[in-house]
Amino acid sequence: MNSPDREAVAERALEYSTAEQTEIGVYYSHSELTRFTHNYVHQNVAASDVAVRVRAIVGKRTGVASTNALDDESLQAVVTQAIEMANLAPEDPDLVRLPSGGPVQTPPGAYIQETADAAPRLRAEMCDAMFKQAEQRDYWCAGFVSTADSGITILNSSGARASFDGTDASLNVKINAPDSTGYAEAYDNDVTRIDAAAVGKRAADKARDSAKPESVDPGEWTVILEPAAFGELFIYLSHHFSAQAFDEGSSFLSDGLDRQYLGDNVTILDDFEHPLAPGMPFDYEGQPTERLELVAKGIGKTVVTDSYWAHKLNRPNTGHALPGPNAYGPQARNLVVSPGSKPMNELIAETRRGLLISRFWYIRPVDQKKAIVTGMTRDGTFLIKDGEIAGGVHNLRFNQSIIESLRDCEFGNSLHRTGSYSYSVVVPAAKINNFRFSSGTSF
Amino acid sequence: MSFDAPAQRALDTLTARGGQYGEIRFESNRTERIEARNGIVATLSDSTSRGYGIRAMVDGAWGFAASSDISDTGIDRTAARAVEIAKAGAAIVRGKTAALAPARAYVDTFATPIGRDPRDIPLGDRVALLLEAEKALHVAQEIRVGRAWIDIWTTDKFFYSSIGSRIQQSIRQTGSGIEAMAVGESDVQTRTFPGDIGLYKSGGWEVVEQAKLRENAPRIGEEAAALLRAPQCPSGTFDIILGGSQVSLQIHESCGHPAELDRVMGWEANFSGVSFLEINELGKLKYGSDLVNIVIDNTLPEGLATVGYDDEGTKSVVSDIIRDGVLVGYEMSNETAQMIGRQSNACVRAESWEYVPMIRMCNLNLLPGDTPFEHIFDDVRDGIYMESNRSWSIDDHRLNFQFGCEIAWEVKNGKLGRMVKNPTYGGITPQFWNSCDAIADKNSWTAWGTPNCGKGEPIQTGRTAQCAAPARFRNVAVGVGYRE
Numbered sequence: 001m002n003s004p005d006r007e008a009v010a011e012r013a014l015e016y017s018t019a020e021q022t023e024i025g026v027y028y029s030h031s032e033l034t035r036f037t038h039n040y041v042h043q044n045v046a047a048s049d050v051a052v053r054v055r056a057i058v059g060k061r062t063g064v065a066s067t068n069a070l071d072d073e074s075l076q077a078v079v080t081q082a083i084e085m086a087n088l089a090p091e092d093p094d095l096v097r098l099p100s101g102g103p104v105q106t107p108p109g110a111y112i113q114e115t116a117d118a119a120p121r122l123r124a125e126m127c128d129a130m131f132k133q134a135e136q137r138d139y140w141c142a143g144f145v146s147t148a149d150s151g152i153t154i155l156n157s158s159g160a161r162a163s164f165d166g167t168d169a170s171l172n173v174k175i176n177a178p179d180s181t182g183y184a185e186a187y188d189n190d191v192t193r194i195d196a197a198a199v200g201k202r203a204a205d206k207a208r209d210s211a212k213p214e215s216v217d218p219g220e221w222t223v224i225l226e227p228a229a230f231g232e233l234f235i236y237l238s239h240h241f242s243a244q245a246f247d248e249g250s251s252f253l254s255d256g257l258d259r260q261y262l263g264d265n266v267t268i269l270d271d272f273e274h275p276l277a278p279g280m281p282f283d284y285e286g287q288p289t290e291r292l293e294l295v296a297k298g299i300g301k302t303v304v305t306d307s308y309w310a311h312k313l314n315r316p317n318t319g320h321a322l323p324g325p326n327a328y329g330p331q332a333r334n335l336v337v338s339p340g341s342k343p344m345n346e347l348i349a350e351t352r353r354g355l356l357i358s359r360f361w362y363i364r365p366v367d368q369k370k371a372i373v374t375g376m377t378r379d380g381t382f383l384i385k386d387g388e389i390a391g392g393v394h395n396l397r398f399n400q401s402i403i404e405s406l407r408d409c410e411f412g413n414s415l416h417r418t419g420s421y422s423y424s425v426v427v428p429a430a431k432i433n434n435f436r437f438s439s440g441t442s443f
Numbered sequence: 444m445s446f447d448a449p450a451q452r453a454l455d456t457l458t459a460r461g462g463q464y465g466e467i468r469f470e471s472n473r474t475e476r477i478e479a480r481n482g483i484v485a486t487l488s489d490s491t492s493r494g495y496g497i498r499a500m501v502d503g504a505w506g507f508a509a510s511s512d513i514s515d516t517g518i519d520r521t522a523a524r525a526v527e528i529a530k531a532g533a534a535i536v537r538g539k540t541a542a543l544a545p546a547r548a549y550v551d552t553f554a555t556p557i558g559r560d561p562r563d564i565p566l567g568d569r570v571a572l573l574l575e576a577e578k579a580l581h582v583a584q585e586i587r588v589g590r591a592w593i594d595i596w597t598t599d600k601f602f603y604s605s606i607g608s609r610i611q612q613s614i615r616q617t618g619s620g621i622e623a624m625a626v627g628e629s630d631v632q633t634r635t636f637p638g639d640i641g642l643y644k645s646g647g648w649e650v651v652e653q654a655k656l657r658e659n660a661p662r663i664g665e666e667a668a669a670l671l672r673a674p675q676c677p678s679g680t681f682d683i684i685l686g687g688s689q690v691s692l693q694i695h696e697s698c699g700h701p702a703e704l705d706r707v708m709g710w711e712a713n714f715s716g717v718s719f720l721e722i723n724e725l726g727k728l729k730y731g732s733d734l735v736n737i738v739i740d741n742t743l744p745e746g747l748a749t750v751g752y753d754d755e756g757t758k759s760v761v762s763d764i765i766r767d768g769v770l771v772g773y774e775m776s777n778e779t780a781q782m783i784g785r786q787s788n789a790c791v792r793a794e795s796w797e798y799v800p801m802i803r804m805c806n807l808n809l810l811p812g813d814t815p816f817e818h819i820f821d822d823v824r825d826g827i828y829m830e831s832n833r834s835w836s837i838d839d840h841r842l843n844f845q846f847g848c849e850i851a852w853e854v855k856n857g858k859l860g861r862m863v864k865n866p867t868y869g870g871i872t873p874q875f876w877n878s879c880d881a882i883a884d885k886n887s888w889t890a891w892g893t894p895n896c897g898k899g900e901p902i903q904t905g906r907t908a909q910c911a912a913p914a915r916f917r918n919v920a921v922g923v924g925y926r927e
Contacts, residue, residue: 033901034532037709041532045901046524047509047797049494064488068511085487088566090574092483120506120531128535142712144900174713183713248587249626327478327485327590361716362836366847366924367865369631374845374924376838378716397836397843397869399924421902438923439869441843 001028001050003163006153009070013052014155016079019086021057021098023156025284025323026050030116031148034123038140039131044120053323056082057098060091062325092325096311099287101160107278112190115167116149123147126196130173133200139207141200143173147191152280160286166279169194170419174379175203179443180213180392182206183359183379185228187417187424189278206358206380210392216383218396218437222354224347224384229377230430231418232360234337236373237402238423241270241294242320243309244329250368252403253300261300262406267338268295270304270320276417276426279334282319289319294332298407306330336426340411344429347412349387351431355396356382356389371402376441396437408433446495449518450603453497456522458605462499462529464544465522466604468754469495470796473597475561479573480590487570494796499525500544504532509797543778545755545787548607553751555615556744558649561595569593572656579660580623583668588624591660592641593617593651594894596906600754608756616747616906617650618643618894621660625667632670632864634663634849638688639832643892643906644745666850669862676851676866678922682823683868684915686830687883689848690809691891691909697872698730698737699804699909700898701841702764703790704773706802708782715898716839719872720770722783728770731876736810737765739774739788740910746806747892747908753789754800762788764807768877776802794903801899806890808910812882819881819915826854827921829866834924837872845869845923867924875916883912 001009006026013024028050035043052075053066063085067078123145134141146169153163169191175182184202186194225233237252245251252261270292272279282288285307293301305313306321309330320330348356358380366372376397383390412429419425446469457465471493478486494511499522506529510521573591580589598614620641625632635641642654685693700706701718709717720728741759743749752758755777764772773779774790779802792803820828834847851866852859888910896905 031901032528034528035900037712040536041504042710043507043799043801043900044505044528044532045507045509045799046528047496047901049492049509049511049797051492053490062484062487064486066488066490066492068492068494081489085489085566088570089484089487090570094483120528121534124531124535131535131537140709142709144713146901172713176709176712248624250624250631325485327480361839364834364836366834366867368633369629372924374834374836376836376843378839395838395843397838397845399845421900438845439843441838441840443840 001151003151003153003165006151007163009052010153010155013054013075013079014157016076017056019056019058019083021157023055023098023154023285025053026153028151031146033144033146034120034127035144036127037142039134041127052078054079054082055324056086058083058086060093060095061086061089062092062095063089094312096307098156098158099160099285099307099317100158101162101286102288104162104281104288106164106281107273109189109275110278111165112167115147115169115189115191118147118191126171129197130200133197133204134175137204137208139175139177139204141173141175143171145171154284154286156286162282162286164280171196171199173200173203175207177207177211180207180210181379182210185418187419209389210380210382213392213394215394215440218439220434220436222351222431222433223435224344224351224354224356225430225432226358227416227427227429228418229357229360231425231427232363233402234427235423235425236363236365237371238332238335241303241332242329243303243305243313243315246303247313252371253303257300257302259300260298261403262295262298263409264298265340265411266295266298266406267293269293269336270332270334271336272334274334274336274426276415277334277424283321284323285321287317287319287321292318304330304332337428339413339415339428341413344412347410347429347431348384351384352386354384355393356384366399372399373402374399394443395441397439398436399438400436405432405435446601449513452515453518453522454603454605456519457497457499457526460523460526461501462526464500464605465498466602466756467495467497468796469601471599472795475595476592477569477573478590478592479577481588482578484570492795496793496796497522497525498799499529501526501529502533504529504536506532507799543781545606545757545777548604549752549756549758550609551751552611554613555645557615557647559647561617561648564648576621576656576660579657580621580664582661582664585625585627585668585671586623586664587626590622591656593619602756604756610752610756612751614750615647616643616645617647618892619651619654619656621656621663623664623667625671627671630671632667633833634667635831636663638891639849643747643894644890645747645749646745670850670864673862673864675925676827676863676922680918681921682826682915682917683919683921684819684826684828684854684913687887687889687911687913688891689829689832690911690914692832692835692846694737694807694809694909694911695804695893695907696835696837697841697844698765699807699907702773703802703804704775704779707773708779714900719840719842724770726769726771729768729877730765730770730873731768732879733768734812734882735765735768735876735879738763738808738810739790739805740808741789741805743806743890745890746910747894747906748805753791754793755791757787757789759789774802774804792905794905798903801903803905804907806908806910809882811885811888811912813884814881816883816887816913819883819913820854820859821857823854824856827866828852828854828859842872844872847924865925868919868921869923870919878917878919879914880917881915883914888912
């Protein structure tokens with residue numbers, strides 16, 4: 001469903017409301033995914049939906065209801081339901097008026113027609129290209145190719161009116177050799193820019209190069225994290241940039257802004273206009289999103305807000321609301337870590353003894369305030385000796401503070417988009433000293 | 444309500460387009476959530492989503508398409524898309540195929556047994572309960588965040604297949620919990636109740652009443668604040684006793700996921716991972732001590748994953764996974780079961796109408812032992828008792844794990860001692876379960892539900908249960924994760 005059609009639905013719903021304030025969100029989604037294992041497709045899916053979310057505010061009381069039925073009767077019913085819930089809700093004395101929004105501009109490259117139109121056949125051909133990379137070496141592969149388009153429209157009674165249409169294409173592949181594995185991935189708004197054969201070859205090369213892995217002792221190591229690995233580690237800092245976590249004491253920034261927390265080579269942005277990941281220019285309240293420098297040369301500069309937390313902390317509304325009201329507070333959605341000056345190969349060449357890590361798995365927080373997390377390496381872990389890759393090693397478990405990592409690190413000079421089902425970030429490769437591994441595996 | 448006509452239309456279209464087997468699942472999913480946070484209602488929402496998913500098989504390949512457009516045009520378009528997708532997969536098949544149709548059709552209905560219908564509880568009373576419980580968490584100034592929540596899920600499903608199944612199910616699931624976050628100087632400590640995520644079961648309002656949120660809130664708040672002043676959990680090798688909800692998490696991560704037969708077969712290799720429970724180990728692998736008996740029971744009335752039929756139309760059963768410590772079974776779908784010469788044990792679920800059905804662990808239960816809980820500390824000279832998970836991580840073969848809990852107490856010479864904070868433990872799955880030498884009896888056995896299990900691509904959230912009682916494990920590595 002395109003923007004004009006979504007706006008028409010939102011306007012119809014808004015007209016039904018008798019609440020003092022009303023916000024209508026119309027969410028369109030269409031995603032298709034082809035998944036494979038052992039060089040054949042075992043799962044191949046498509047789904048589409050349009051949902052309408054109504055936030056009704058009566059005095060200081062709020063109710064939310066949603067539906068995916070778009071006929072007049074259903075829209076009227078969902079608006080009535082939200083108002084009835086608001087009438088039964090207790091008052092929130094800190095409730096503020098819905099934001100009035102402002103002009104927004106979708107960044108170039110956010111919506112690519114070829115991605116939205118991608119047919120099952122195209123995804124099958126991309127899978128086939130990866131199968132061939134595995135078959136050339138008698139390996140087998142598992143992975144997926146996904147294409148999606150989505151649209152969001154937010155209208156409210158304060159005058160906010162914003163629509164965004166975007167596309168996403170992604171694939172990943174794990175290539176399995178007899179005693180080793182290799183991983184590669186690609187994320188882009190434009191499916192035509194993804195070279196599936198090249199991604200498959202990268203994964204197959206990793207599987208080949210990590211064959212006959214040996215065990216290394218846990219302990220403190222210098223590590224080179226490829227972007228996929230660094231991104232997965234870094235994303236566990238994202239909630240620290242929320243005004244809610246900042247105020248409630250669970251952020252590493254809670255001791256105050258304008259202090260040095262990280263190394264002076266660390267700059268972290270929230271940038272929806274980044275060309276590697278152009279995204280939504282407003283938040284789920286329809287407020288324009290600001291591009292922010294969250295950390296500048298290691299100094300904590302600001303946190304992201306929504307209308308509620310901007311009012312509560314007397315800070316500007318940066319346009320980072322989730323669908324409100326919610327218990328999670330505002331969130332940074334487009335994190336970017338600024339690059340360093342050296343290519344990753346040079347970071348490796350300067351390492352006397354270390355580990356090159358392709359990918360992490362199952363990272364979970366161990367200590368919230370200190371940002372200690374644990375997790376595993378997987379699918380391509382290599383020993384570095386005297387500046388060169390010396391072969392594959394068995395996987396390791398780490399326990400490491402992300403903050404301490406970012407006090408003693410160096411970054412590669414190119415940026416990559418990485419992600420998963422729950423996040424998307426733009427990061428360089430990272431070299432981190434004294435990274436702590438606590439145990440190992442036999443694979 | 445009957446979906447006979449649109450179902451027949453979908454199956455006719457699917458067949459006309461070249462589908463060799465097909466099924467359609469209509470669903471209406473209603474989600475009601477209330478969350479109180481620091482004295483206000485942070486979430487008060489009521490969401491309904493209706494739609495259908497169609498699965499088609501063509502020349503050994505599956506296609507799945509889902510839509511909320513229930514018009515004739517929408518049904519035709521979605522059925523045709525499912526077949527088109529299946530054909531695209533079949534076009535690049537390399538001889539080895541996945542798709543096998545179910546063997547048996549059912550015509551039946553199922554409804555979750557309910558003690559007290561949530562619709563009889565006015566919204567104002569639900570909100571009042573949560574505000575009261577949340578307020579009772581704030582027993583000390585260090586409590587910076589209090590939370591209390593209720594989730595009520597109502598699912599109506601109508602399943603039709605081209606071999607004649609017609610199954611109608613009405614599923615009701617309910618959960619609630621409380622959480623206190625205490626903030627000190629350079630430290631944050633959290634306590635949650637019941638368990639680590641709340642108490643979630645199949646059923647109605649009686650599930651909320653069983654949680655006793657108001658009654659337990661002051662204790663939970665006091666424990667969160669006390670943890671700020673508690674000493675660090677020691678590091679070393681200790682005997683440990685895990686509370687029931689932590690045993691549930693341990694089952695979920697180290698037995699439930701590795702026993703998914705699709706994972707064993709490599710279907711999750713690029714994401715969730717593979718499994719050390721390989722098919723050639725069936726009937727041989729000594730997974731745990733003789734005390735360890737783990738069963739799939741999707742008929743247990745209060746189990747969060749209980750249904751009459753799974754999302755492939757297979758009738759729920761009870762089946763063994765670990766018997767007397769030995770691996771004897773898997774969680775299976777129709778086609779994976781047929782691949783190893785067995786019959787499905789109805790472990791296939793989809794998150795909602797828009798998701799393809801896949802293997803889930805459903806209700807995976809550790810059978811109770813014969814040790815009264817109060818005696819499980821006997822014979823422990825120097826140990827740690829841990830409750831309520833706060834951190835969980837396990838490798839992609841499901842062997843090397845590290846879990847952390849919210850709270851622990853030292854155990855000295857069979858007696859509970861002082862409270863310690865930041866407890867963690869780790870190990871290798873079969874070594875750990877073989878060190879189990881006591882499981883508490885049925886009096887402390889609880890149907891712990893997990894409402895947020897992630898698996899698959901696109902990621903799906905599954906609602907599972909791991910019914911469990913507290914259990915004791917010998918010589919476990921404790922304190923990993925924190926520097927000396």
